Amino acid sequence: MKTLNLWSVVILSCLSLPVLAANHEVRMMTKGSDGQALVFEPSYIKVAVGDSVTFNPMQKAGHTSYSVFEPVGATPWQAKPDTPLTVKIDKEGVYLVECFVHKTLGMVAVIQAGKPVNLEAARQKAAEESAHMMVGKDRFEKALAQVK
Numbered sequence: 001m002k003t004l005n006l007w008s009v010v011i012l013s014c015l016s017l018p019v020l021a022a023n024h025e026v027r028m029m030t031k032g033s034d035g036q037a038l039v040f041e042p043s044y045i046k047v048a049v050g051d052s053v054t055f056n057p058m059q060k061a062g063h064t065s066y067s068v069f070e071p072v073g074a075t076p077w078q079a080k081p082d083t084p085l086t087v088k089i090d091k092e093g094v095y096l097v098e099c100f101v102h103k104t105l106g107m108v109a110v111i112q113a114g115k116p117v118n119l120e121a122a123r124q125k126a127a128e129e130s131a132h133m134m135v136g137k138d139r140f141e142k143a144l145a146q147v148k
């Protein structure tokens, strides 16, 4: 019985250890690894609330990551052109990201943190944004289709 209690203590202390926040890299590509022009790679990522995401411009073309839609209470961001930016994802939900210079060319990405509590609103905003695009109109939709 004593052994069992000891194990309970060990297991409980493991469970209560703080989970380390992870960093995720999203690369901003003038030419994507699949040959497509002006893409975020990956264009969809799922992270945990508290994680951070680093947007890394891999080729210079004025790439500027900014959030066009965030969960309520989240802080919007905008990078300087061709400059890496790390943002902390501290609110649960779906984030829509665009490259400021290439947003009409479909350079977009979706971040999901935890549960997609604002998915319907995100879909609506994505549809509005996609309506202004000359190419890549389906990229938001494809990325949002991966949200679960």
Ligand SMILES: [Cu+2]
Pocket: 028, 038, 061, 062, 063, 064, 099, 100, 101, 102, 107
């Ligand atoms: Cu760009």
